[in-house]
Amino acid sequence: MAAPSHAAAPHTVRPAAVTARGWGWRHAGRTRPAVHALNLDISPGERVLLLGPSGAGKSTLLHALAGVLGDVNDDGEASESDESGSLLVDGGPPRGQRGRAGLMQQDPETQVVLSRVGDDVAFGAENLAVPRDAIWPRVHEALADVGLSHLPLDHPTSALSGGQKQRLALAGILAMRPGLILLDEPTANLDPAGVLDVRDAVARCLDKTGATLVVVEHRVSVWKDLVDRIVVLQPGSGANPAVLLDGPPDRVLAEARTMLAAAGVWVPGYVPATRGRAAAESPGAGGLLLAAENLAVSRQRPRRKGFRKVPPAPVQEGIVAQVRAGQALAVTGPNGAGKSTFALTLAGLLEPVSGTVSATMDLSRGAGITPYQWKAEQLIERIGTVFQEPEHQFVTGKVLDELLFGPRHLGHGEDRVDELLERLRLTHLVDANPYTLSGGEKRRLSVATVLAASPQVLVLDEPTFGQDANTWAELASFLSELLDAGTAVVSVTHDAEFTAALGGTELKLAGAEAVAP
């Protein structure tokens, strides 16, 4: 095709232009188009933040620009899905312009292709048939640009943190020297430090190369100062144009602040209102339910070395914590400090490496003192755990069955299900397959399913990661209700506003030295 000769490419990058004229896309097997009648011009070198509610087709547009959209088979025939109008990069269709655009997605694990840092960065350049002599200089330059030049080229990619993986992915994209950089919620799965590292790396690279940027992200404040234009999309339909608003960040945010906030976008300086805690404590509040004494935790099980069993090295030790009825406990600390591991150990899902987790009589109710040794049915009506990834906890094929699953196993509590459906706005979804829900709906469902068993202690692992402002506010309000009703809430979180909304005490775990910058 029209791929430029990379061998002769100068060190500067030629920024790409994007033109959409009445462009629409309907995924195979769907009745509603993902994007409908999109008209959009992005000039070379422009930096655009793409906003809009879920279902507005933001990811679809990014995939199309990256040339990876759709089910075109090996013969190049499109099947099933429908495309209308035109979407062009530099005047040509994106597919067939390999390497002109680079795409980064949300899940850091799938942004890494190979198992050694240097190989992974070189991968894209190799695919574009860049001569060998030119690849390694590109690799070194890209690693330096994203701030990972301290890593040796044979450093295992599995040893990187989430934020480092995303920066590595950016380096892999940069090594292709693309004119268009596409970021699809690149920081949704990262802790605050990781978010800033990735954002700063993107900023540095854009300043250096002048490439065009299109980024999709809920958290406007992170990207506001880096972009020079915000485009707000709305779900495709016959009457409405796909682009709702388009202009400089300050103007769009001023004009549409209320509307964007209502759509769940995190506009800068806006913390959604949440229900406050009741002034009066419920009877029984403050009673001790669960205590950790001198606890050491690890995800690894004892390792076999031939016939010997070697206990794993703990990621965190000497933890002392108390969980009390009607009180919130926030577990905070840097990445790698073992926060989630501690929470899972506290919740009776991991065995302590040393030290104890013990339940008081109020919680154990005859089940024994050690939560890890409880049967699954005993566990769920005492301690409920909501995992970071909702899909990990789905056990049936229907929303209603998901909610009934716990009560049916316990033999009681089915009457609570309707109330939970109502309260967490899932009533219209009872027949849907859990896997097909949106991110916010999945989160609400995973909380509801665990609560259906009426646990006295609720443990949540990063419940607000990647959530829009609406889901966030609902979650915080709902948890404050639970607290008032006497449930103990333990949450692992980086989210200071969330911690503030729930009140209670904070357990700060110190960072491990294993985490490199």
Place this chain on the structure above:
Amino acid sequence: MRQELNLRGNAALLARANPLSKLAAVVLITVVLALSIDWVSASVALFFELLLFPLAGLTLALLWQRGWPLILAAAVGGWSTSILAPDSGRTLIDAGIWTMSEGSLETGVGFLLRGLAIALPAILLVSCTDPTDLADALAQKARLPHRFVLGTLAAMRLVGLMAEEWQTIGMARRARGVGSRGSVLQRVKATLGQSFGLLVQAIRRASRLAVTMEARGFGGGPRTWARESTYTLLDGWVLMGGLVMAGLAVTAAVSAGTWTMVWAGN
């Protein structure tokens, strides 16, 4: 699993040889050993294989850690052969339903040694060969299609990830009340459910990884390789070593008169 696949820091001599030459040597020795069922050729090969350990950066402790299932299998095979093979010569043990005679013991020991002699080269190969280097060699030197080779390599990285995911899904399901500690039937049911959960996650991950690879220009077109897979003098020695080991094993067995082709029976 992930640590074991990571060979970073293995500075052993054989780690520097081209994976293809190592593979050829291993195939050569394995095929020759599979031809006969005598104990002389097997023990000669085994002797040389043990000598190669330091060259591959392997120690006996590491060997046991990585290869104990194979070693155990060889031992069990040897034991059952020695009690079940047709008897000849003096009877050593007679336990009614089974007997062990000099002849059957010889066959059994031969079987054990052979099992070890065939398994060790593979363990040696895996211990000193990085999967990435093997992929490089297969695509560049053996000219296998790069789509296939690199696709497999990228998928292998996901396998390690899936091992972690399995543990997480197990915990997540326990938190939903799915017990994995009950009766056998309950355990089987729980494992099936957990496998389904893992399958869903694996497919999601794989399709996202495929998008990532495609967006980085991976496809049918011509591509270059950042690292050239090369043959050096060392590879000549590796091949020669394989040839010599196979040859010595056969020569020793033939001159000792124990060489018996598998199909010749005994």
